[in-house]
Structures are given as C-alpha cells and as structure tokens.
Amino acid sequence: MKEYSKLSAAEIIAGLKKGSFSAVEICHEALSAAKNIGHKLNAFITITEGKALEQAKALDQRMERGDTSGALFGVPLAIKDNICLSDYPTTCASHILDGFVPIYDATCVQKLNEADAVIIGKTNMDEFAMGSSNENSYYGAVKNPFDNNLVPGGSSGGSAAAVAAGIVPIAFGSETGGSVRQPAAFCGIYGLKPTYGAISRYGLVAFASSMDQIGSMARNPYDLALAFGVACGRDSSDSTSVAFDHPNYPQLMTTNRKFTFGIPREYFGDGIDPDVSRNIDEVKKLLQKDGHKFVDISLPHSPLAIAVYYIIADAEASSNLARFDGVRYGRREKDEDLIAMYRKTRSAGFGMEVKRRVILGTYVLSAGYYDAYYLKAQQVRELIRRDFENAFQEVDILMTPTSPTAAFRIGEKISDTLAMYLSDIFTAPANLAGIPAISIPCGTVSDGRPVGLQLMATAFGELSLFQAAARLDKIKG
Numbered sequence: 254m255k256e257y258s259k260l261s262a263a264e265i266i267a268g269l270k271k272g273s274f275s276a277v278e279i280c281h282e283a284l285s286a287a288k289n290i291g292h293k294l295n296a297f298i299t300i301t302e303g304k305a306l307e308q309a310k311a312l313d314q315r316m317e318r319g320d321t322s323g324a325l326f327g328v329p330l331a332i333k334d335n336i337c338l339s340d341y342p343t344t345c346a347s348h349i350l351d352g353f354v355p356i357y358d359a360t361c362v363q364k365l366n367e368a369d370a371v372i373i374g375k376t377n378m379d380e381f382a383m384g385s386s387n388e389n390s391y392y393g394a395v396k397n398p399f400d401n402n403l404v405p406g407g408s409s410g411g412s413a414a415a416v417a418a419g420i421v422p423i424a425f426g427s428e429t430g431g432s433v434r435q436p437a438a439f440c441g442i443y444g445l446k447p448t449y450g451a452i453s454r455y456g457l458v459a460f461a462s463s464m465d466q467i468g469s470m471a472r473n474p475y476d477l478a479l480a481f482g483v484a485c486g487r488d489s490s491d492s493t494s495v496a497f498d499h500p501n502y503p504q505l506m507t508t509n510r511k512f513t514f515g516i517p518r519e520y521f522g523d524g525i526d527p528d529v530s531r532n533i534d535e536v537k538k539l540l541q542k543d544g545h546k547f548v549d550i551s552l553p554h555s556p557l558a559i560a561v562y563y564i565i566a567d568a569e570a571s572s573n574l575a576r577f578d579g580v581r582y583g584r585r586e587k588d589e590d591l592i593a594m595y596r597k598t599r600s601a602g603f604g605m606e607v608k609r610r611v612i613l614g615t616y617v618l619s620a621g622y623y624d625a626y627y628l629k630a631q632q633v634r635e636l637i638r639r640d641f642e643n644a645f646q647e648v649d650i651l652m653t654p655t656s657p658t659a660a661f662r663i664g665e666k667i668s669d670t671l672a673m674y675l676s677d678i679f680t681a682p683a684n685l686a687g688i689p690a691i692s693i694p695c696g697t698v699s700d701g702r703p704v705g706l707q708l709m710a711t712a713f714g715e716l717s718l719f720q721a722a723a724r725l726d727k728i729k730g
C-alpha cells in the first residue's frame with residue numbers, strides 16, 4: 254500500500270473495493286496518526302475511536318457481502334468541534350460547553366454516515382469559530398504542520414492541520430468569514446466555502462447565522478468536490494438550506510471549458526505580500542496560456558467588507574451566544590441568585606475574544622447605535638452583494654489571493670486585534686454576499702510557506718470552481 258498519509262479519498266475507496274486493505278486497517282492508520290502527529294499539532298479535541306472502529310468493522314462485514322456502495326465508503330474524516338456528533342462532546346473549543354454531549358447528529362454528519370464515511374475525530378478550532386489563527390481555543394493553539402512555529406490559520410485550524418499532515422484525506426470545517434479558506438491557504442491544501450444554503454446548518458453551533466456555512470477541506474480538488482457533493486442539499490431541519498441540482502461533481506470536473514476570469518483591482522492594493530501577488534500572477538499566466546481570458550474588474554465596495562463583516566458577525570454572535578447561560582448547556586458556576594449565576598458562568602466560561610465580540614455586538618444593536626452601525630452595515634452588505642452580481646454578468650470566476658500574507662508565527666498577531674481581523678479581508682466578501690469560494694494551493698513565498706489562491710463564483714456555481722481548480726491542478730503538473 255502507498256503510504257497512508259498520501260492516499261486520497263478516491264484511492265482509499267478504490268483500494269477497499271479491490272481488497273488491497275480493509276476499512277478497519279485504514280481506520281487504525283487514521284486513528285494512530287491522529288494520536289501521534291495529531292497530538293503534536295494539537296489538532297484534535299476528541300478522538301472518536303469507539304464509534305469509528307465500530308463503523309469500520311460494519312463496513313468490512315458489508316464488503317464481504319460485496320456491498321461497497323457509499324460515496325465515501327471507508328474514508329476516514331475529521332469534523333470541526335462545532336458540528337454535533339451524538340455520544341461525544343461538542344466543545345466549540347470553549348470552557349462554557351464543558352460536559353455538553355449532543356444527543357443527535359448534525360445533518361451533515363448524518364449524510365456522511367449514510368455515505369459510509371468514518372468520522373475519527375473532532376478538531377480543534379478558535380472558540381465558537383471566532384478567530385483567524387486558532388490561538389483562541391480553550392484547548393490551546395494548533396500548530397501548522399508545515400512549520401510548528403506557525404499558526405495553521407483559523408478558525409478551522411485543526412481540520413486544516415489534520416488534512417495537511419495526512420491524518421485524514423478530508424475534513425469539514427465551518428465558515429463565517431473565511432475560516433475554511435484561510436486555514437486551507439496557510440496549510441497548503443484546498444478549502445471550499447459553499448454557497449449560503451448549500452449545506453444544512455442543522456447541528457452546526459451558530460456563530461453568525463446569516464453567514465455560517467459548513468465547508469470541506471482536502472488535498473486535491475476531486476476529494477474536495479466529492480465531500481461537498483455528499484454533504485450538500487436541502488434539509489427540512491434547516492429552513493435556510495436550498496434544493497438545487499448537484500451533479501456528481503468529480504465526474505464533471507475534467508473539461509476543456511475556457512473561463513473568463515475577473516481580477517478585482519481592489520484586492521491587489523497595499524498590505525499584500527509581494528510574494529503572494531507574484532504567485533497569483535504566475536497562475537494567471539499559466540491559465541492565459543491555456544486559453545482562458547482575463548479581464549480587469551472593479552468591486553468598489555469590497556474594501557468595506559471587514560468593517561461590515563465584524564459589525565454583522567458580532568451582532569449575530571451576541572444574540573446566538575445568549576443561550577449559553579449555565580442553564581441550558583454545559584458548565585454552570587454557583588452563585589446566590591439567578592443573575593449572579595448567569596454572570597459568573599459567562600464570565601468564567603467564555604474566553605477574551607468571545608467576550609469582546611458579545612460586548613461589541615450588543616453595542617451595535619443597542620438603541621441609539623443600531624441605525625448608525627448595524628443598519629448601515631446591512632445596507633453596505635447589499636452594495637457588496639450587488640458588486641458581485643454585476644461582476645458575474647461579465648466574468649465566470651473572480652480570482653484573488655485568499656489572504657494578504659502566508660501563515661504568520663504563533664503569538665505574532667494575538668495582541669493586535671485589527672491586524673488579526675485583516676487576515677479575512679479577501680474572504681469575508683463572499684460570506685457577506687453568500688457566494689461560493691474556494692482556496693487553492695498555488696505556490697509558496699520565498700521561505701517556502703504555502704500561498705492560497707481564491708476563486709469565487711456566482712451562487713451555486715461550485716461546479717465552475719471545481720472545474721477551474723482541476724484544470725489548474727492539471728496544467729501545473
């Protein structure tokens with residue numbers, strides 16, 4: 254067998270069907286990688302060994318009867334620890350959820366189980382998915398597998414690290430403002446933020462509900478698309494999920510289609526590492542040589558996206574996180590009366606960044622400030638969305654860097670909130686507009702740190718993103 258850590262999901266499925274190895278053998282490989290390298294990277298909060306082995310055994314029994322039907326048959330997966338999996342804790346990397354064990358599976362988990370995937374663990378993350386470096390975790394920072402002094406990005410840093418380190422071929426994270434794409438870029442893998450409504454959010458702990466989406470991560474574009482295809486679709490438990498045509502993506506990805514790419518000039522200004530732009534330029538040249546067209550585009554309101562994103566995300570978070578009160582979920586501190594108990598529980602249970610956001614969010618929603626901040630932000634959000642709508646009249650795909658820089662050092666930005674927030678400057682617009690976007694590994698800066706390229710498409714245009722990613726993968730060789 255080829256070294257386990259290098260096997261793609263497609264290769265694992267093919268190997269199982271051929272009988273080259275069993276589901277239990279593959280599951281053991283993933284579990285031991287999670288316990289060894291995963292432990293060094295601090296990538297997992299919980300390893301779900303019992304359930305995983307049970308599932309793998311059942312798959313082997315089915316294989317004996319010649320049944321290998323699931324689209325992810327026997328593939329070991331990891332999911333971010335804000336996605337509910339019954340019988341194991343869901344912590345959101347927060348102290349306040351100590352002891353919380355969901356009694357149901359998220360719809361996404363249900364679909365993965367139905368496709369015969371084997372979930373081997375719950376990954377570390379920024380607390381309640383608030384962060385860009387995975388340093389805001391009650392369980393400690395995650396390390397970037399490329400260089401352990403670097404952050405893996407956030408908030409889905411554990412999922413990105415698990416995929417990049419070869420522990421699992423596919424992992425799921427969540428996105429509100431870039432939390433799948435930015436860590437994918439920092440760790441040198443592929444990451445997808447799907448169209449808003451494409452994957453059910455039922456069982457995903459809410460951060461900012463008008464933007465939250467579950468997204469997939471993988472080491473190649475085919476596995477990425479395969480994972481998305483399994484998880485997506487309308488779900489009656491999530492009224493924001495949408496019924497749409499979702500073909501067998503991996504089968505349709507190899508095409509000779511020529512795309513028109515737009516380069517939004519607002520995304521190439523100050524603050525971007527010249528090494529990052531150089532990599533994007535090289536990709537552009539490769540694609541031009543392959544016959545694709547490039548046009549200059551303007552998205553005039555995108556520079557406002559960070560301000561708008563942090564007002565809306567914090568406002569929604571302040572409301573969503575009100576439910577963690579020491580009564581309904583997890584941890585409870587003791588005090589004399591109810592209000593004192595609430596206060597003590599929330600004060601001891603939430604970390605600094607979560608508190609900052611709840612306070613800011615409450616402020617922008619309060620009487621007198623609502624019109625000036627929250628309402629204004631919603632109006633500008635609509636302008637940002639319309640810019641994209643106009644751009645997609647002219648182009649198929651927009652191309653930008655995923656993040657202005659490559660991975661930074663652990664500790665480097667933790668005390669500079671604004672610098673940290675600026676990591677999301679190129680990713681947040683797609684969340685505000687609800688459109689799909691993908692991060693593709695596209696080279697390195699001079700010291701070898703991975704760089705990510707972002708492609709964005711119109712709503713439910715995931716297929717175009719997968720096709721462009723597959724084409725690029727092919728021509729890069």
Ligand code: GLN
Pocket residue numbers: 382383384385407408427428429430431432433460566677
């Ligand atoms: N880094 C952004 C934030 O801190 C995005 C987080 C996310 O997408 N969940 O809000």
